[in-house]
Amino acid sequence: MRGQAEILPLEGNEQPASFAARGGMDNGPVPLESYRSPELFALERERVFRRAWLFMGRVERVAKPGDFLVREVEICNASILIIRGKDGQVRAFHNVCPHRANLVETRREGNAPALVCRYHGWSFNNDGSLRGVPDQEMFLELDKSKCGLPPVALEIWNGWIFINLAEKPEVSLDEFLGSFKDYYDGVEAINLDCSVVIETRLKCNWKVVADAFVEAYHIPSIHRTTIKSMFSNRENPFGRLLDAQFFGPHRTISMFGNAEDTPREDQPIVALARDPSIYRPEVLEASARYMSHPAVNPTKQPGWSMDASTIFPNLNLDAGFNGQFTHEYWPVSVNECLHRATYYFPKPTNIRERFQLEYMMAWFVDVIYEDLGNVERTQRGIDSGATKGMQLSESEVSIRHSVQQIEKWLRAETVADALQ
Amino acid sequence: MALLPDGFADLLPFVAQWAKDDVQERHRQRFAAGMDGVQAFYDALAPRATDMMAYLDTVPLDDMPEEAANLYKLLMALAHVTLSVEHHGELAPPGTAFNPAVQIVRGPAPA
Numbered sequence: 311m312r313g314q315a316e317i318l319p320l321e322g323n324e325q326p327a328s329f330a331a332r333g334g335m336d337n338g339p340v341p342l343e344s345y346r347s348p349e350l351f352a353l354e355r356e357r358v359f360r361r362a363w364l365f366m367g368r369v370e371r372v373a374k375p376g377d378f379l380v381r382e383v384e385i386c387n388a389s390i391l392i393i394r395g396k397d398g399q400v401r402a403f404h405n406v407c408p409h410r411a412n413l414v415e416t417r418r419e420g421n422a423p424a425l426v427c428r429y430h431g432w433s434f435n436n437d438g439s440l441r442g443v444p445d446q447e448m449f450l451e452l453d454k455s456k457c458g459l460p461p462v463a464l465e466i467w468n469g470w471i472f473i474n475l476a477e478k479p480e481v482s483l484d485e486f487l488g489s490f491k492d493y494y495d496g497v498e499a500i501n502l503d504c505s506v507v508i509e510t511r512l513k514c515n516w517k518v519v520a521d522a523f524v525e526a527y528h529i530p531s532i533h534r535t536t537i538k539s540m541f542s543n544r545e546n547p548f549g550r551l552l553d554a555q556f557f558g559p560h561r562t563i564s565m566f567g568n569a570e571d572t573p574r575e576d577q578p579i580v581a582l583a584r585d586p587s588i589y590r591p592e593v594l595e596a597s598a599r600y601m602s603h604p605a606v607n608p609t610k611q612p613g614w615s616m617d618a619s620t621i622f623p624n625l626n627l628d629a630g631f632n633g634q635f636t637h638e639y640w641p642v643s644v645n646e647c648l649h650r651a652t653y654y655f656p657k658p659t660n661i662r663e664r665f666q667l668e669y670m671m672a673w674f675v676d677v678i679y680e681d682l683g684n685v686e687r688t689q690r691g692i693d694s695g696a697t698k699g700m701q702l703s704e705s706e707v708s709i710r711h712s713v714q715q716i717e718k719w720l721r722a723e724t725v726a727d728a729l730q
Numbered sequence: 731m732a733l734l735p736d737g738f739a740d741l742l743p744f745v746a747q748w749a750k751d752d753v754q755e756r757h758r759q760r761f762a763a764g765m766d767g768v769q770a771f772y773d774a775l776a777p778r779a780t781d782m783m784a785y786l787d788t789v790p791l792d793d794m795p796e797e798a799a800n801l802y803k804l805l806m807a808l809a810h811v812t813l814s815v816e817h818h819g820e821l822a823p824p825g826t827a828f829n830p831a832v833q834i835v836r837g838p839a840p841a
């Protein structure tokens with residue numbers, strides 16, 4: 311029965327009564343304290359963002375030696391430089407000069423054979439080591455070998471780059487990803503040659519935004535003119551989930567899709583942009599290979615739209631027909647954050663492909679308008695303290711799991727405890 | 731030099747306002763034009779979209795002569811106004827308005 315929130319039996323287990331039960335959760339109200347408490351926000355800084363592995367980007371963005379990205383982790387006051395060295399290795403550093411702590415690289419991305427600090431001109435090789443110090447003789451006790459850019463732990467999984475801000479990460483990225491890694495390993499990253507990025511600063515807690523992208527319950531209401539017809543139909547008018555699975559702190563939900571959705575008669579330009587004959591054979595083949603992985607559309611129903619996988623704490627690694635896309639939610643203060651959405655496309659080779667891409671971008675931006683339309687109002691409601699918690703449905707089970715895991719990490723003395 | 735290739739003189743009145751350089755600018759122009767401006771642009775462009783594509787198929791995507799580049803930019807702008815006209819029936823998605831906080835910080839190439 312397509313579109314029913316049918317619980318599939320888990321191997322060797324009794325069939326759980328609900329998605330929440332599958333994740334070891336009850337169905338009661340979920341507290342809002344971590345969305346508004348400055349004390350819990352400070353604890354999130356120390357226990358979540360300084361301990362968890364954090365997503366930085368794809369390796370394709372630093373493809374050649376000297377290619378770099380600068381990423382701000384504002385909650386930790388960290389400016390992080392990801393750079394590929396001459397030796398081909400990708401490393402992460404604090405973007406902070408060992409001389410007098412000026413920020414070294416001022417661009418967001420680019421290519422640099424060497425990095426030069428603008429204050430007094432100290433320079434660094436792209437492996438982070440110190441290269442040159444103007445008027446070096448005047449430093450009477452300078453140990454140049456100790457004056458490279460301060461290193462940050464970095465690991466790469468399937469081309470996805472993560473860092474860890476702990477001086478010594480308590481667990482490796484493998485251990486951190488745990489059973490999610492086993493589930494998701496081998497999903498082929500397709501269509502990566504062209505990425506587009508949309509960023510928005512918002513006056514709300516980062517979890518208010520995260521929660522907006524992990525349920526389809528809102529879609530018939532706020533996406534009436536864009537994606538409603540893709541994510542719901544008469545049989546499943548509220549886009550009930552196809553599936554939900556939990557992997558330690560991580561989770562995935564699989565969303566219903568209306569397989570019969572096509573442009574209407576009065577949408578001739580939409581039809582032109584979405585014309586299926588635009589796709590090149592090699593793009594379709596890559597898509598078919600990717601779609602055959604058990605973790606992409608896990609119930610393998612034709613009526614599917616996308617999977618939203620959350621890698622704790624602040625990354626959505628989502629999967630749609632045309633490949634993966636990501637949402638990142640970066641806390642700034644208890645009620646401010648940055649949302650970053652990244653979509654990937656094959657490089658357009660003709661005007662039809664390019665027009666499709668422009669239409670898709672315009673469409674993504676409008677969908678983001680809709681998604682972000684309520685978040686600041688929601689924060690005001692949360693801050694009023696009028697409600698103690700949220701009433702969550704089965705369709706919103708990902709939010710329930712998010713709060714459960716945040717609370718667990720805030721309590722846990724060690725990462726090993728948090729992961730148990 | 732001509733602003734648009736031969737055969738597209740009917741679109742000349744739109745070049746100054748609508749031939750923008752990147753996705754973010756086109757998004758802004760859509761909202762700057764208002765729904766009347768968007769509708770007028772759509773009404774002029776939509777019937778010419780396949781002709782424009784046919785012409786642009788004859789020039790290299792990465793290295794267009796200027797009059798072709800202007801035509802290309804008008805076609806790209808059509809993608810944006812299509813959201814207002816064919817999806818929402820109003821300028822912005824229902825219940826929202828132009829939001830300068832939403833920034834397209836990295837767009838595709840060619841822009």
Ligand code: FES
Nearest residue numbers: 407409410427430
């Ligand atoms: S602070 Fe960087 S060179 Fe002085």
Ligand SMILES: [Fe+2]
Nearest residue numbers: 522523533681
């Ligand atoms: Fe949404």
